[in-house]
Amino acid sequence: MARSSTTSDVFNAVAEARRREILDTLSAGEKAVGTIVEDLAMSQPQVSKHLRVLSEVGLVSCRAEGRRRLYRLEPARLRPMHDWLARYEQARDERLDRMDDYLKDLREKENRSDS
Amino acid sequence: MARSSTTSDVFNAVAEARRREILDTLSAGEKAVGTIVEDLAMSQPQVSKHLRVLSEVGLVSCRAEGRRRLYRLEPARLRPMHDWLARYEQARDERLDRMDDYLKDLREKENRSDS
DNA sequence: TTGACATATTCCGATACAGGAATATATTAG
């Protein structure tokens, strides 16, 4: 086996820097494939392939306009990542809280020894 | 080439579900390798290998205690992911704002036609 | 020192990915 399939979950889809670049450029708004190719200086097939992966996990949606295909960001699909990360944000905050308590204790001890 | 090295950035390190499980179990506090092996029912070499990857991107730190090695979560290293995600949180909020504006407009038009 | 325990590393096979090149499939224009 290798890494779990890139098409199966958002974490893997976003792990690739090129795909993050595509999402970044789409955050400015809907764009055609050719526009992304120009903006990011990637080959057209690569862009199409990455868009396919992003599409399969729902991070982008697509709409046809003539012979163009306009891709749009679906930020709501980042929610699993956000939720997962949120737990660690809290862990970080708790550590900061503990640090606060520690500093407070230090100050109180100082005050007691001062008086 | 394949995907950019898993050892080089946090996004790739976290893309693997097994490694997220390890981080999850470490969020309860410092744990020895053997404890992780029991808790997650993974093989000891796999745990050690995943810990190595996590260690190389700084997501965990290690401290020796006798013949044990205690690993600890370093949640601050998730910051790059958090920062990247934050931009999309804003995009989502902006979409909600636009929705708000749209609904406000609707109400105002209704009010004008009512009077 | 010898042996038991805890962890890390190496070797292996299978898989799956990225990226390039070539090609296929629309869709519009003339």
Added chain:
DNA sequence: CTAATATATTCCTGTATCGGAATATGTCAA
């Protein structure tokens, strides 16, 4: 209908994994 444009797909190669098994390293205990 034919050519041109826009995008998607397929074929290929090299490489980077993951996971298992075996082994190496390190540390304590008697």
